[in-house]
Amino acid sequence: xxxxxxxxxxxxxxxxxxxxxxxxxxxxxxxxxxxxxxxxxxxxxxxxxxxxxxxxxxxxxxxxxxxxxxxxxxxxxxxxxxxxxxxxxxxxxxxxxxxxxxxxxxxxxxxxxxxxxxxxxxxxxxxxxxxxxxxxxxxxxxxxxxxxxxxxxxxxxxxxxxxxxxxxxxxxxxxxxxxxxxxxxxxxxxxxxxxxxxxxxxxxxxxxxxxxxxxxxxxxxxxxxxxxxxxxxxxxxxxxxxxxxxxxxxxxxxxxxxxxxxxxxxxxxxxxxxxxxxxxxxxxxxxxxxxxxxxxxxxxxxxxxxxxxxxxxxxxxxxxxxxxxxxxxxxxxxxxxxxxxxxxxxxxx
Numbered sequence: 016x017x018x019x020x021x022x023x024x025x026x027x028x029x030x031x032x033x034x035x036x037x038x039x040x041x042x043x044x045x046x047x048x049x050x051x052x053x054x055x056x057x058x059x060x061x062x063x064x065x066x067x068x069x070x071x072x073x074x075x076x077x078x079x080x081x082x083x084x085x086x087x088x089x090x091x092x093x094x095x096x097x098x099x100x101x102x103x104x105x106x107x108x109x110x111x112x113x114x115x116x117x118x119x120x121x122x123x124x125x126x127x128x129x130x131x132x133x134x135x136x137x138x139x140x141x142x143x144x145x146x147x148x149x150x151x152x153x154x155x156x157x158x159x160x161x162x163x164x165x166x167x168x169x170x171x172x173x174x175x176x177x178x179x180x181x182x183x184x185x186x187x188x189x190x191x192x193x194x195x196x197x198x199x200x201x202x203x204x205x206x207x208x209x210x211x212x213x214x215x216x217x218x219x220x221x222x223x224x225x226x227x228x229x230x231x232x233x234x235x236x237x238x239x240x241x242x243x244x245x246x247x248x249x250x251x252x253x254x255x256x257x258x259x260x261x262x263x264x265x266x267x268x269x270x271x272x273x274x275x276x277x278x279x280x281x282x283x284x285x286x287x288x289x290x291x292x293x294x295x296x297x298x299x300x301x302x303x304x305x306x307x308x309x310x311x312x313x314x315x316x317x318x319x320x321x322x323x324x325x326x327x328x329x330x331x332x333x334x335x336x337x338x339x340x341x342x343x344x345x346x347x348x349x350x351x352x353x354x355x356x357x358x359x360x361x362x363x364x
Contacts, residue, residue, distance in 0.1 A: 050093035050166075057170035059178050060197030061204055063102040066119070066180065068092035070165040078185045083123055088131070090140035091121045091182060092166060098136045099180065106194040107132060108153035120144055121155075121182070121189070128155045130191045153191050160188035198232045209240070220244035221253045228259055238264065251277045251285040283313045287322055294326055302326045317346035321356065328363065337363045 048069065056065035071093040076082050083089050091097045097119040105112055118133040120141050133148045166184040175197050181190040205223040213219030221244040227237035241257040254277035261270040281289070290305035306323040313319050324339030337360060344356040 048094065053167065055168050055170055057173050057178055059173055059193075059195045060175055061103065061200050062105065062195045062197070063100075064105070064170060064178060064180070064193060065100045066097065066168045066170070067100070068097040068119075068166070068168060069094040070167060071184075072165045073185050079123060079187065080125070085124050086122065088120050088122055088141045088144050091119045094140065096133075096136055096138050096140065097168075099132065101193075103200050104196070106196070107191065108151045110151045112150055117150060118148075123157075126156070128157055128189050129153070130155050130189070155189050155191045157187045157189045160186060162186050198230055201226065201230075202233045202236075214243075215247075217244040217248040217250070217253060220247070221256060224253075224260065225256055228256060228263070231263070234260055234263055249280065251281040251289075254280065255289070283309060283316060283319065286312075287318065290322060290326065294329060299326060299330045303330065315346075317343045317352075320346065321352075324359075328359075333363045 050069040050071040052067070053070050054065060054067045056063060058064075069092050079085070098116050099119050100116045101112065101114050103114045112132070116136040118136040118138060120131040120133060122129040122131070130153045131149055132151050133144070134150050135143075135145070135148045138144070160183055163183050163185065166182070169181045169183060171179040171181055171190070175195075177192055177194045179190045180193055181188050183189075205226065209219060209223060220240045224237040224240040224244065227233045227240075238257060238260040241253055241260055244253040245257060254273045258270040258273040258277065261267075261273065286305055286309040290302045290309065293299075293302035293305060303323070303326045306319065306326050309316075309319040310323055320339045321343035324336045324343060327333075327336035327339060340356050340360050340363070344353060344360065347353055347356070
């Protein structure tokens, strides 16, 4: 019995001592970092831009030229590489960079900084930095900024084609511009999307063609996309769009033919939407003509009189506006619409 107890104690001690002999198997505990992890992201067009970094604090230290020396490559954060990532190609410093992840390093100086993007994005800080791995270097001018205790990055002034990536710490901000050829990227994306399930419906073809028409890009292919929409379901919307694209290409005769055909197929909502499109473009007389046609074609709809009244009001013809609104008020059974139209009529008198 005594031997059994001694043996059990020996085994227990061996188990307890085993981790000390194998330190690689000791589980690491998750504890807060002194410089905490952060991310910032921004969509520009269809391109996702993100920066991941660790945030050192000022902590009453002298930062520029002291803690962060001038003239030396700096990790632009703390701990691991600061990393900037792009979901599609971008331009930095006039150079096109493929989609991917890039390590961010900076060389500070009192007046100008060098911002470096490196193909090595998984290093510890700048200790193994190698200039042969640079993909681009750009000059950035630091500007005075409100005091910021913890280093941070912002993606400022996002437009359809660019964003300013800005390091902010202590009393400095250091911006550099990331540019996106958003039209090319959107067109490439549309081509890919139209390879999917959407290709079997008229609306995606029309939507893709309409985006190109509105942005004056890829017009020849857009006309083919509009024709694909028409082939699936010929209607007012895609015929008008194809006509617009033909007009942009200088084929006014074919455009006019399609416009006439579109009117033959137009529904009440089609004509109503078209009228408001003209009204929004400031073509009030053309809008009135469209709304009057809708009144003639759909005399039992209160909404057509309401729209025509709005067009006359936009023209400044209060008498005709009041006539049309009065008809709409008499015909609608919706109390909310009756109240709305009554309020408009009161303002016209």
